[in-house]
Amino acid sequence: MHTTTADTHHAGAHEAHHDEGGFLKKYVFSSDHKVIGIQYGLTALVFLFFGFCLIMAMRWQIAYPNTPIPLVGGLLNGLFGDLATKGIMSPDLYNMFGAMHGTIMVFLAIVPLAFGAFGNLIVPLQIGAPDMAFPRINMVSYQCYAAGGVVMLVSFLIPGGAAQAGWTSYSPLASTIPGDGQTFWLVGMVLLITSSLLGAVNFIATIIQLRAPGMTWMRMPFFVWAQFVTGFLLLLAFPPLEAAGLMQLADKVLHTSFFLPTGLAVGGNLANISGGGSPLLWQHLFWFLGHPEVYVLILPAMGIVSEIVANNTRKPLWGYKSLVYSSLGIGFISFIVWAHHMYLTGMGTKISTFFQTTTMIISIPSVIILTCLFISLWGGSIRFNTPMLFALAFLPMFGIGGLTGLPLGFNYSDIHLHDTYYVIAHFHYVVAPGTIFGLLAGVYYWYPKVTGRFMSETLGKIHFWLSLICMNLIFMPMFLQGMAGMLRRMSDGGAMYSVAKVGAIGGLSAAIIKLNEFVSHAAWMLALAQLPFIINFFWSISNGRKVTSDNPWDATTLEWQTPTPPPHGNFTKTPEVVRGPYDYSLPGAPKDFVPQNQTT
Amino acid sequence: MEIPYVVHPRRDTGLYNAKVGIWLFLASEVMLFGALFSSYILLRVGAEAGEWPTHLLNVPIGTVNTLVLISSSVTVVLGWAALKVGNFAKYRACQTITVLCACAFVGIKSYEYNDKFHHYQVITKDGKVFDGHLVSRDKEAVVLHGHQIDASKGKALGVREASRHGDHGKEIEIKADDIKKIDNYGPAHNTYMSIYFTLTGLHGLHVVAGALVIAYILWPGAGMYKTDPERYINRVEVSGLFWHFVDLVWIFLFPVLYLL
Numbered sequence: 001m002h003t004t005t006a007d008t009h010h011a012g013a014h015e016a017h018h019d020e021g022g023f024l025k026k027y028v029f030s031s032d033h034k035v036i037g038i039q040y041g042l043t044a045l046v047f048l049f050f051g052f053c054l055i056m057a058m059r060w061q062i063a064y065p066n067t068p069i070p071l072v073g074g075l076l077n078g079l080f081g082d083l084a085t086k087g088i089m090s091p092d093l094y095n096m097f098g099a100m101h102g103t104i105m106v107f108l109a110i111v112p113l114a115f116g117a118f119g120n121l122i123v124p125l126q127i128g129a130p131d132m133a134f135p136r137i138n139m140v141s142y143q144c145y146a147a148g149g150v151v152m153l154v155s156f157l158i159p160g161g162a163a164q165a166g167w168t169s170y171s172p173l174a175s176t177i178p179g180d181g182q183t184f185w186l187v188g189m190v191l192l193i194t195s196s197l198l199g200a201v202n203f204i205a206t207i208i209q210l211r212a213p214g215m216t217w218m219r220m221p222f223f224v225w226a227q228f229v230t231g232f233l234l235l236l237a238f239p240p241l242e243a244a245g246l247m248q249l250a251d252k253v254l255h256t257s258f259f260l261p262t263g264l265a266v267g268g269n270l271a272n273i274s275g276g277g278s279p280l281l282w283q284h285l286f287w288f289l290g291h292p293e294v295y296v297l298i299l300p301a302m303g304i305v306s307e308i309v310a311n312n313t314r315k316p317l318w319g320y321k322s323l324v325y326s327s328l329g330i331g332f333i334s335f336i337v338w339a340h341h342m343y344l345t346g347m348g349t350k351i352s353t354f355f356q357t358t359t360m361i362i363s364i365p366s367v368i369i370l371t372c373l374f375i376s377l378w379g380g381s382i383r384f385n386t387p388m389l390f391a392l393a394f395l396p397m398f399g400i401g402g403l404t405g406l407p408l409g410f411n412y413s414d415i416h417l418h419d420t421y422y423v424i425a426h427f428h429y430v431v432a433p434g435t436i437f438g439l440l441a442g443v444y445y446w447y448p449k450v451t452g453r454f455m456s457e458t459l460g461k462i463h464f465w466l467s468l469i470c471m472n473l474i475f476m477p478m479f480l481q482g483m484a485g486m487l488r489r490m491s492d493g494g495a496m497y498s499v500a501k502v503g504a505i506g507g508l509s510a511a512i513i514k515l516n517e518f519v520s521h522a523a524w525m526l527a528l529a530q531l532p533f534i535i536n537f538f539w540s541i542s543n544g545r546k547v548t549s550d551n552p553w554d555a556t557t558l559e560w561q562t563p564t565p566p567p568h569g570n571f572t573k574t575p576e577v578v579r580g581p582y583d584y585s586l587p588g589a590p591k592d593f594v595p596q597n598q599t600t
Numbered sequence: 601m602e603i604p605y606v607v608h609p610r611r612d613t614g615l616y617n618a619k620v621g622i623w624l625f626l627a628s629e630v631m632l633f634g635a636l637f638s639s640y641i642l643l644r645v646g647a648e649a650g651e652w653p654t655h656l657l658n659v660p661i662g663t664v665n666t667l668v669l670i671s672s673s674v675t676v677v678l679g680w681a682a683l684k685v686g687n688f689a690k691y692r693a694c695q696t697i698t699v700l701c702a703c704a705f706v707g708i709k710s711y712e713y714n715d716k717f718h719h720y721q722v723i724t725k726d727g728k729v730f731d732g733h734l735v736s737r738d739k740e741a742v743v744l745h746g747h748q749i750d751a752s753k754g755k756a757l758g759v760r761e762a763s764r765h766g767d768h769g770k771e772i773e774i775k776a777d778d779i780k781k782i783d784n785y786g787p788a789h790n791t792y793m794s795i796y797f798t799l800t801g802l803h804g805l806h807v808v809a810g811a812l813v814i815a816y817i818l819w820p821g822a823g824m825y826k827t828d829p830e831r832y833i834n835r836v837e838v839s840g841l842f843w844h845f846v847d848l849v850w851i852f853l854f855p856v857l858y859l860l
């Protein structure tokens with residue numbers, strides 16, 4: 001079982017040489033969960049970068065409306081013609097980039113990275129399984145994801161360009177914008193939904209069926225639990241969006257009126273449709289997915305952070321069972337809070353009150369999870385390596401994001417805050433310095449398992465501190481802007497509603513608008529702060545410090561009890577699990593950790 | 601290490617992998633059709649008075665189709681049970697009937713679809729509404745076999761009242777110049793037709809997919825019965841579970857769309 005790393009490396013190289021024409025089979029059409037995990041990971045990181053590029057261009061337009069974008073203005077003009085005349089971003093292009101930024105970040109970057117990449121790579125290893133339950137379905141899942149990504153990317157280049165109605169694609173707007181962008185968006189979404197459906201079935205079946213002997217439910221690492229709940233969210237919440245997507249597609253292509261009301265006027269003329277549809281229906285179906293989706297975004301990150309916290313405090317997680325039950329609670333309740341995104345639609349106070357209540361209830365398990373993780377730090381001799389720094393930063397950042405959700409959950413205060421930059425700041429705190437930090441922590445933490453080498457700590461720490469500072473400089477001012485009444489999705493950064501235009505009452509002050517520039521500069525700095533990461537990521541593959549054992553972090557969970565990197569089939573012999581996941585600093589044990597498959 | 605429980609059930613769950621997989625998949629299918637049923641309800645309660653068509657579909661034909669599907673569910677079970685006791689010939693006979701039932705269902709459904717595409721509604725410039733089957737249509741005029749409708753209480757209600765008294769209508773000629781709007785009972789006609797086509801269309805795709813899988817296992821994939829009989833029987837079982845689900849969905853669709 002404990003082959004030395006040098007040996008396995010050599011063996012791996014050997015195999016590759018002999019496997020003629022095997023490259024495609026080994027790296028492209030592989031059904032090995034580790035290869036698929038890496039495929040997911042690399043693709044998702046590229047999309048993460050691309051989504052970030054979109055917003056960097058938009059941030060210029062917000063900070064300096066209607067001036068040519070430096071550096072890339074010419075490129076945009078070349079690609080989009082009239083939509084970016086002289087390198088100036090038109091409102092249409094702004095909407096397009098905005099819609100695609102959200103779509104790409106959520107469906108093509110974060111979820112595939114959190115679920116597709118880390119889930120695939122780590123879950124089978126942590127439960128002691130040889131692979132996923134359905135390896136070929138796993139491969140198809142990645143291919144659907146890749147195809148969905150291609151459709152989304154191609155949509156930029158079709159006449160009329162990509163979808164423009166926001167990542168939420170509210171009808172009737174989404175159905176009435178001319179051009180095929182929305183149609184592409186819907187086709188892309190159907191592919192992505194199919195992908196995550198196949199993934200979800202696979203993950204849940206794997207966790208139910210393929211746990212190694214002795215790996216009882218309450219001995220599973222919390223990360224596995226987090227992925228388990230995430231799997232159920234994807235399994236049950238996505239189909240309604242698929243249904244909604246099919247209906248919106250019908251509205252677009254077959255001219256039905258699912259989401260189009262009677263008397264709808266487009267461009268001043270009565271639309272030639274039967275009418276009788278309901279715009280609210282779309283919103284209900286969308287948010288029925290949309291809210292569980294935000295827990296899909298956060299739960300895997302919580303799982304990663306828990307693993308890293310336990311490992312680097314050298315203590316068992318505090319309240320493992322509370323963590324498990326809380327995540328299950330979140331899973332159930334997240335299906336009955338969706339309409340807190342719709343308080344301003346006039347659903348009526350009774351319905352609003354119901355959703356306000358459930359929203360407050362679902363905050364409780366989130367608070368429990370956060371509290372458990374904080375208490376876990378208490379009294380530990382903490383190792384401050386890069387993964388741990390990111391994991392530690394996750395806690396307060398998620399805390400800020402979660403707490404600022406509460407005023408949004410009360411429909412009285414949400415009336416003021418809805419659709420402002422406050423909402424933007426809220427969810428970015430949970431997703432950007434929250435989830436993304438969790439995911440980066442995971443990259444630094446599991447990198448040695450995949451490559452046999454560490455990433456550079458120095459570059460890692462530079463990356464961490466710069467990112468932490470920039471993230472806060474970007475999103476903290478947005479709370480102020482939002483509370484001052486600045487709306488989201490405005491291509492001029494609110495200039496239309498400045499004091500100069502609409503007067504002192506209800507106008508946005510110059511100081512608030514000026515913050516746009518500050519935020520934009522911080523966003524571009526954040527991009528620079530990713531350079532150390534990108535360099536580190538590629539440089540360390542062949543130059544990083546080599547690991548000296550298969551378990552370089554002295555961890556207890558099973559993924560470290562395999563050769564590095566794990567061969568096809570993962571374990572050289574079936575592991576027998578004899579203890580819980582976090583037996584750190586066990587009194588009487590020879591070392592300060594006891595792996596799950598060792599009897600001290 | 602090899603992947604365990606591909607064929608034999610795991611002790612504590614009592615299930616083999618594919619069975620867990622199909623149950624999970626069916627759970628997501630429940631959510632998919634559940635969302636469409638919910639949409640049906642929301643659209644129906646949101647419709648204006650008299651605008652939601654009822655009794656527009658041919659109940660006898662729908663009943664026949666329901667019986668066809670139910671029979672196929674019986675043959676699926678009989679086939680699987682026969683295979684379990686090693687009677688491959690009976691299994692093959694039963695599943696052949698299943699596949700034939702599926703074809704019959706799709707055939708009947710296509711006939712119904714076709715009928716709706718030839719059913720037209722015409723609104724004239726002076727506000728009259730005509731409803732009926734298209735007899736002929738050219739540049740000069742449209743001929744329908746049907747009724748003129750009293751649309752004062754809603755078009756859908758008007759259609760129902762006009763056809764209530766066993767009256768089969770007559771041929772009506774409408775001049776092309778008088779026509780304000782003409783459309784068939786396709787998906788775009790009104791939200792009822794939209795949801796009807798979406799629900800039955802999606803269900804139809806499931807029927808086709810299920811039949812293809814069953815047919816594949818039955819003929820090209822039957823070699824596995826020799827090499828790995830247990831796994832083959834599992835396949836039959838899993839495809840049967842899917843088929844029951846498809847059947848079940850129709851048991852909801854039929855009353856909701858045809859009877860209510």
Ligand code: HEM
Pocket residue numbers: 168294295297298340341359362363366401402403405406408409410414417418419423426427430431435
């Ligand atoms: C923990 C307690 C949380 C509460 C009480 C909460 C509450 C809310 C509410 C009420 C809204 C709607 C605001 C509006 O549109 O007016 C909202 C928006 C949002 N939240 Fe949260 N949230 C919480 C946690 C999270 C988490 C963990 C995530 C993601 C990881 C998240 C992501 C989002 C997103 C993406 C939106 C905006 C969607 C959009 O309109 O584009 N939230 N939140």
Ligand SMILES: [Cu+2]
Pocket residue numbers: 290291294337338340341
């Ligand atoms: Cu929500």
